[in-house]
Amino acid sequence: MAQATTQTSAETIAQFDRYVVPNYRRYPVCLVRGEGSWVWDAEGRRLLDFFPGWGCNLLGHCPPRVVEAVRDQVGQLIHVPNTWYIEAQGAFAQALSERSFGGQCFFCNSGAEANEAAIKMAKAFGHASGRYKVVSMENGFHGRTYAALSATAQPKYHAGFEPLVPGFSYVPFNHLEALASALDDQTAAVIVEPIQGEGGINLPAPGYLEGVRRLCDERGVLLILDEVQTGLGRTGEWFAYQHHGIEPDILTCAKALAAGVAAGVAIATPEVAAALKPGMHASTFGGNPIACRAGLAAIETIEADGLLARGRAVGERFRSHFERWRAEMPGLVRDIRIRGVMIGLELSVDASAVVVDCMDRGLLINATHGTVIRLLPALNVADEQIDEGCATLADALRRVAPQA
Ligand SMILES: *Cc1c(COP(=O)(O)O)cnc(C)c1O
Numbered sequence: 001m002a003q004a005t006t007q008t009s010a011e012t013i014a015q016f017d018r019y020v021v022p023n024y025r026r027y028p029v030c031l032v033r034g035e036g037s038w039v040w041d042a043e044g045r046r047l048l049d050f051f052p053g054w055g056c057n058l059l060g061h062c063p064p065r066v067v068e069a070v071r072d073q074v075g076q077l078i079h080v081p082n083t084w085y086i087e088a089q090g091a092f093a094q095a096l097s098e099r100s101f102g103g104q105c106f107f108c109n110s111g112a113e114a115n116e117a118a119i120k121m122a123k124a125f126g127h128a129s130g131r132y133k134v135v136s137m138e139n140g141f142h143g144r145t146y147a148a149l150s151a152t153a154q155p156k157y158h159a160g161f162e163p164l165v166p167g168f169s170y171v172p173f174n175h176l177e178a179l180a181s182a183l184d185d186q187t188a189a190v191i192v193e194p195i196q197g198e199g200g201i202n203l204p205a206p207g208y209l210e211g212v213r214r215l216c217d218e219r220g221v222l223l224i225l226d227e228v229q230t231g232l233g234r235t236g237e238w239f240a241y242q243h244h245g246i247e248p249d250i251l252t253c254a255k256a257l258a259a260g261v262a263a264g265v266a267i268a269t270p271e272v273a274a275a276l277k278p279g280m281h282a283s284t285f286g287g288n289p290i291a292c293r294a295g296l297a298a299i300e301t302i303e304a305d306g307l308l309a310r311g312r313a314v315g316e317r318f319r320s321h322f323e324r325w326r327a328e329m330p331g332l333v334r335d336i337r338i339r340g341v342m343i344g345l346e347l348s349v350d351a352s353a354v355v356v357d358c359m360d361r362g363l364l365i366n367a368t369h370g371t372v373i374r375l376l377p378a379l380n381v382a383d384e385q386i387d388e389g390c391a392t393l394a395d396a397l398r399r400v401a402p403q404a
Contacts, residue, residue, distance in 0.1 A: 008042055009042045012042065013028060013030070027359060029042075029359075030042040033061075034057075034060070034061025034062055035060070036062075037050070037052065037060050039364070046362070047359075048364065048385060048389050049377075050364060050365050050376075050389050051366045052364075052377070054366075056256055056260045057378060058232060058255075058259060058298070058376075058379055059307070059379060060378035063298070063380075065297040065298075065301045066297040068297070069294055070293060070294050070297075073289050077289050078289075079288050079290075082282065086287060087289075088292035088293050089287040089288075089292045092287075092292040092296050093287075095296060095299050097267065099239075099299070101269070102270075103251070103270065103273065104269075104270055105287075106121075106266045106268070106276070106281070107291070107292070108265070108285075109262045109285050109286060110264045111143050111228035111254035111255060112144055112149075113145065113254075113264050113283060113286075114264035114265055115226060115252050115266075116143075116148055117266040118189075118191070118226075118266045119147045120280075121273070121275055121276055122188045122222045122250065122272070124276055124280060125272050125275040126188035126222070130185075131186055131221075133167045133169065133184070133186050133187045134150075134187075134191060135168075135179065135187060136169075136170055136192065137153060137171060137172065137192050138153045138154075139153065139202065140154075140196055141193070141199060144157070149161065169182055173192070173196060173199070173202060174208050176215065180215055187219065187221045188222060189223070189224050190221055192209075192223075192225065193229070194225055195235065195240055197229035197342070197368075197374075200346065200368055201372060202337070202344075203337050209244045210244055210246055213247075216249075223248045224250045225240075225250070225251045227241070227251055228252055228255055229376075231253030232257055233302050233307060233308055234256060234342050234376070235340040235341075236309070236311045236340030236341075238308070239253070249268065249272050250267065250268045250269075251267045251268075252266050253265050253267070256298070258291045258292075258295040259294055259301075261290060261291050261294035262285075263295055302379065307379040311340040314381055315338045315339065315341060317383060318343050329398070331348060331401060331402040332401040333347065333348075334346040341376060341377050341378070341381075342376060343374070343375040343376070344374055344375075346373075347373065347397075349400050350370055351367035351370065351371050354396045358392060358393060358396050361395070361396065362392070363389050
C-alpha cells in the first residue's frame with residue numbers, strides 16, 4: 001500500500017542530475033514511505049530495511065511515539081533560539097545525563113558538529129595549560145567538517161582538502177603502546193569510537209578502552225568518546241562505554257539520538273563544560289523543540305518496549321545465522337563482529353556486489369571498508385523479518401562465495 005507520489009523515481013533522478021550537487025553515490029530508487037523495518041519506493045515496491053536511515057532510524061521508520069511527539073510539537077512551536085529557555089531541551093538534557101555520566105549537554109544537529117563542539121571544549125579546557133593537540137585512531141570516522149575531518153585518520157577522506165587543521169595525530173586502534181607514545185604535555189584530548197563503525201564494525205580488544213581511560217588519567221588528557229553511531233541503545237546499552245565500566249570526559253552522539261530527526265549532542269562533565277563560556281560556541285538550530293521532543297519520545301519508546309534487551313537478542317539471532325554461513329561458506333566468511341544491533345560480517349571478497357544483489361531482491365543493507373557487510377537494523381525488527389532478510393542475504397552470499 002504505497003502512498004501516492006507525484007513522480008516516478010526516474011523523474012526524481014533526472015531532477016537531481018540537474019539541480020543537486022553530485023557528491024553522493026545514490027541507488028537509483030526514490031524512497032517515499034516507511035513503517036518499522038519496511039520501506040516503499042515511488043513505484044510501490046516494498047523493501048526490507050536492515051540499514052534504516054544509515055543508522056539514524058534506530059526504532060525503524062516512523063516510530064509511533066516519535067511521530068506523535070513531533071506532530072504535537074510543530075503545532076506549538078517549531079523553533080525558538082537559544083536566547084530563551086526551551087522546556088523540551090532541559091528535559092532531554094536531564095534524560096541523557098541521567099542515562100550516562102551526569103554531564104551537561106550541548107545540542108547541535110549532526111555528528112560532525114557534535115565532534116566539533118567536543119574538540120572545541122577540550123581545547124578551551126586545555127588552553128590555559130598549553131594543551132591543544134588531539135590524538136585519534138586510524139580507520140576512525142568523526143565527520144566531514146574541518147576539525148572532525150582532521151580527526152578522521154583515513155587518507156581517502158583528506159584527499160583534496162589539505163592542509164588540515166594542525167595539531168591532530170593518529171595511532172592504530174586497539175594499540176595502547178602507540179597511544180602512550182603519542183601523548184605529550186600539549187595533548188588536550190584523545191577521541192575514539194568505542195566501536196569503529198564506518199571503519200568496519202571493529203570491536204575494542206578486551207581491556208582496550210579501559211587502558212585508554214587509564215592513560216588519559218595518568219597523562220592529564222581528556223577522553224572524548226565518539227558515540228555518534230553507537231549511542232542511544234545501538235549496542236544493547238544506552239552507550240557503548242557502559243559495557244566497559246569506564247566513563248568519558250566528553251561523549252558525542254547523533255545519528256539515532258532523536259530517532260531520525262536531525263540532532264546531535266556533546267555531553268561533558270560539568271568541570272569540562274564550564275570551559276565553554278557564553279559566546280564561545282553556538283548552534284542556531286541546536287536543541288530545537290522538535291528534535292528534543294523526538295529524542296524524549298525515543299527514550300520513552302526504548303524503555304517502555306524493553307528495547308535495550310531486545311537489541312541484544314536481535315544481535316544474537318543474526319549471529320546464529322552468520323555462524324551457519326561460516327560453516328557452510330568457510331572460504332567467504334572471514335569474521336563476525338556483533339554488539340547489539342551493530343552488526344558486521346567480514347568477507348574475503350569485496351562486498352559491494354552483495355549490496356546491489358540484495359537490493360534487487362528487496363533487502364537494503366550496507367557495505368563498508370570494502371569487504372565488510374554492515375547492518376544497523378532497528379531495535380524492534382521482528383524475528384520473522386530477521387529470518388527473511390537473512391535468507392535473502394545468504395542467497396546473495398552464495399553467489400559470490402569462492403568455490404572450495
Ligand atoms: C556518522 C558519524 C559521524 C558524522 O556524523 P554526521 O551526522 O554525518 O556529521 C561521526 N562519527 C561517527 C562515529 C559516525 O558514525
